[in-house]
C-alpha cells in the first residue's frame with residue numbers, strides 16, 4: 233500500500249505563502265501520480281503569527297510540528313516586525329522551532345546545472361558542474377554558547393559570546409556529513425580555524441577520530457575557514473561535502489549560495505531529530521511579495537529534499553528532474569532572466585516544473 237505522511241506547512245511572511253503554495257500544488261500532483269498521500273495542516277509562523285497569535289510561533293503550531301512527519305516552511309520576517317526585539321522577533325520562532333525539533337544538522341546543497349552556469353556572478357567555466365553540500369551545525373556553537381553578555385560603560389564597555397562545542401555535538405554532525413558523502417562522491421572537507429581557536433582543535437580531533445573509526449572509506453581533508461571562503465569562489469568544483477560549525481557554516485553557505493546566480497534556487501533541510509524541517513534558503517523578499525515574481529525553485533527543491541528524507545527518493549528525483557527540464561526549456565523568473573530566455577512568473581514556472589515532474593514520474 234502507498235505511504236501516507238502528515239505535513240505541517242508554515243507559509244510565514246512575504247513571498248513565503250506564494251512559494252509554499254507552489255510546493256503544495258506539486259505535492260498534490262505527485263500524490264495523484266504515485267498514490268503516496270500527504271495530510272497537511274497549515275499553521276502561522278513569523279510576523280503573521282505575531283499579528284494573529286501575539287507570538288512568532290504559537291504553542292499549537294509547535295505541537296503540530298512536533299507531531300508531524302515533516303515541516304515545510306516558507307520564510308519569515310519583514311519591515312512591519314523589525315521593531316520587535318528578543319523573543320518577539322519573527323526569526324526567534326524559527327530558532328525555537330529548530331531547537332525544539334532537535335534538528336542539529338542543516339543541509340544546503342548547491343548545484344549549478346549547465347543551464348544556469350552562465351548566470352553565475354563568477355566565471356562560467358569555474359562554476360559549471362559545481363555540486364556541493366554544506367552540512368552546518370545548527371543548534372550549538374557561538375550562536376547559543378554561554379556565557380554571553382555585555383556590561384560596563386564608555387571605553388570600558390565590553391561584550392562577549394562563547395564558541396563552545398562538546399565532543400558529542402561534533403561527532404554526531406560528522407557522522408551526518410560522512411554518511412551523506414557516502415551517497416555522493418565520497419569526500420568531506422571539514423572547515424575550522426584550528427590554527428587559532430581551541431574549540432576548532434577539539435572539532436578537528438573529533439572529526440578525525442570519527443573518520444578513522446567509522447568512515448575510513450571516505451576521503452577527509454581539513455581546511456581553515458579563511459581558505460575555504462577563498463576556495464569556494466576560486467574553485468567550487470573541488471568540494472563534495474563541507475562540514476562546519478554554526479557561525480562558519482552560516483557565512484560559507486551564503487557565499488556558496490551566490491554560485492548559482494540567485495538565492496531563489498537554493499533549498500535546505502534541517503535534520504537530526506525525529507521531524508525534519510525543510511525551507512528555502514532565501515528570506516521573505518518583501519520587494520517581490522504579491523507580484524508573482526518570486527522564483528519558486530528553492531521551495532520546490534526543499535519539498536524534494538523533504539520527499540527524500542521521508543523515504544520517497546523517487547518523488548524527490550521527480551522534483552529535481554522537473555526543475556532541470558523547466559530550466560533547460562529556457563523558463564526563468566526575473567532573478568535569472570537574460571536576453572534569449574523566456575521570462576515567466578512564479579505560477580507559470582511552478583506549473584511547468586510540476587508538469588515535467590509528473591511526466592518524468594509517469595514515463
Ligand code: NAD
Nearest residue numbers: 307308309310495496514515516517518519520526527567
Ligand atoms: P531575502 O532572502 O528575503 O532577499 C534577498 C534578495 O534576494 C532580495 O533582492 C530578494 O528579492 C531576492 N530573493 C530572495 N528570494 C527570492 C526568490 N525566491 N526569487 C527571486 N529573488 C529572491 O533577504 P533579506 O532581503 O535580507 O530579508 C528580507 C526579510 O526576510 C527580512 O525580514 C529577514 O529578516 C527575513 N529573512 C528570513 C529568513 C528565513 O525565514 N529563513 C532568511 C533570511 C532573511
